Amino acid sequence: MKNWAGNYSYRAAQAITPQSVSHVQELVAQHDRVHALGSRHSFTDVADTSGALILLDQLPAQISVNASTASVTVSAGVRYAELARELHRQGWALEAMASLPHISVAGAIATGTHGSGDRTGTLSSAVCAVELVGPDGQLRTLTRADADFAGSVVTAGTLGVLVRLELDIVPTYEIRQDVYLNLGWKAVFDNFDALTSAAYSVSMFTNWDAAGVYQTWLKGKYDTAPSDLLGAAPASSTQHMLVGGSIDGVTQQLGEPGPWHERLPHFRASHNPSRGEELQSEYLLPREHALAGIDAMRSLAKHMAPVIQTAEIRTMRSDDHWLSSAYGHDTVGFHFTWLRDPAGVYAVLPAMEKALLPLGARPHWGKCFVAQREQLAPLYPRWDEFLALRSRVDPEGKFANEWTQRVFG
Ligand SMILES: Cc1cc2nc3c(=O)[nH]c(=O)nc-3n(C[C@H](O)[C@H](O)[C@H](O)COP(=O)(O)OP(=O)(O)OC[C@H]3O[C@@H](n4cnc5c(N)ncnc54)[C@H](O)[C@@H]3O)c2cc1C
Structure with missing residues (x-):
């Protein structure tokens, strides 16, 4: 299996397409090495693993608008095009989109994807909660009120497999x-x-x-x-x-x-x-x-x-x-x-x-x-805190791969 650009062939021992969140939990708990894969629009080995790749595009798609909180709960494998169409149909919108609507919500957010606009945030800045499967197979929910939240959204899949996200929405325009x-x-x-x-x-x-x-x-x-x-x-x-x-x-x-x-x-x-x-x-x-x-x-x-x-x-x-x-x-x-x-x-x-x-x-x-770890670390004021969070959440390195080795050590 290759990425969208065709320049990278995933080397994982297997690629599994679970049909339910509980199946994702079982898979993560069972395997020594796992990594989530989105719509494969990244250009490197960032999503790869020596163990099992987990693809979420067969999970039942959920897009639930909560008008009272102006937010939408969306399953991780949904692509922005589908999310956007449904939001617009219900009279809602996102503040920003990337140049490409074909990308998965979780994959885009995990890599810090963005559009453009002086007053527009990155796609991750719309995230108000994440639900992810940690290395022990347990589901965890983090909201903006949690101390670890700001370190747990843009992670390149290194803290677990995101299964649902809640995003801010605005009236359609x-x-x-x-x-x-x-x-x-x-x-x-x-x-x-x-x-x-x-x-x-x-x-x-x-x-x-x-x-x-x-x-x-x-x-x-x-x-x-x-x-x-x-x-x-x-x-x-x-x-x-x-x-x-x-x-x-x-x-x-x-x-x-x-x-x-x-x-x-x-x-x-x-x-x-x-x-x-x-x-x-x-x-x-x-x-x-x-x-x-x-x-x-x-x-x-x-x-x-x-x-x-x-x-x-x-x-x-x-x-x-x-x-x-x-x-x-x-x-x-x-x-x-x-x-x-x-x-x-x-x-x-x-x-x-x-x-x-x-x-x-x-x-x-x-x-x-x-650039590798030595050049990257000084660019991020919270780098050390992220490394500490990663060690705490995934002490055995279940979500580690060659990319994380180069980037985080
Ligand atoms: C034609 C094209 C145009 C693009 N335009 C833009 C743009 O306008 N702006 C911009 O910023 N970027 C842009 N990108 C880059 C793109 O947004 C990112 O590469 C993004 O990660 C793609 O999402 P994906 O679902 O394909 O992720 P993948 O490539 O499948 O995975 C990327 C990362 O996300 C992680 N991930 C995926 N799903 C999950 C999950 N469920 N849980 C945890 N981690 C997960 C993976 O583990 C991996 O680390 C573009 C790419 C292409 C090919």
């Missing part, structure tokens, strides 16, 4: 999406804050070269959109962010308002998101270092040129999850879509990390990076 073409670097540097706050959610696409930001996607709650974005003109036809990408797969643009879940993701739930022939990396910096980070990436444009398909600049609000990329500060993310050329990609990452890690950049847990 409409979004329009407009794409602007060709924004020069000077306009970006002179107006960075104005640009990222120009809409509810903003994404800037670049290859870091002299062409600057070749597309800026504004996703707004307003009725009208600017006729000119600091000199960038609105596109008069639907755009894909990748050269040659099929516009059938991208969400409605050209300013036509529609439901939040059909505009916030870049890709339509009904289509295969892209050619799949890609790898991804992402580094998330304290927002105050955004321009220094952009400068650093521009100076490496030639270095990346052989493998880059596009890069995307996004922002997000600070949160308090210990291993979240936005822990403690408003954040800017530099996402990279690479060619599916592992050797070429892993050859460029060290120079990028050498430039970005000193600016406080944290790698996306679900994407490709090379």
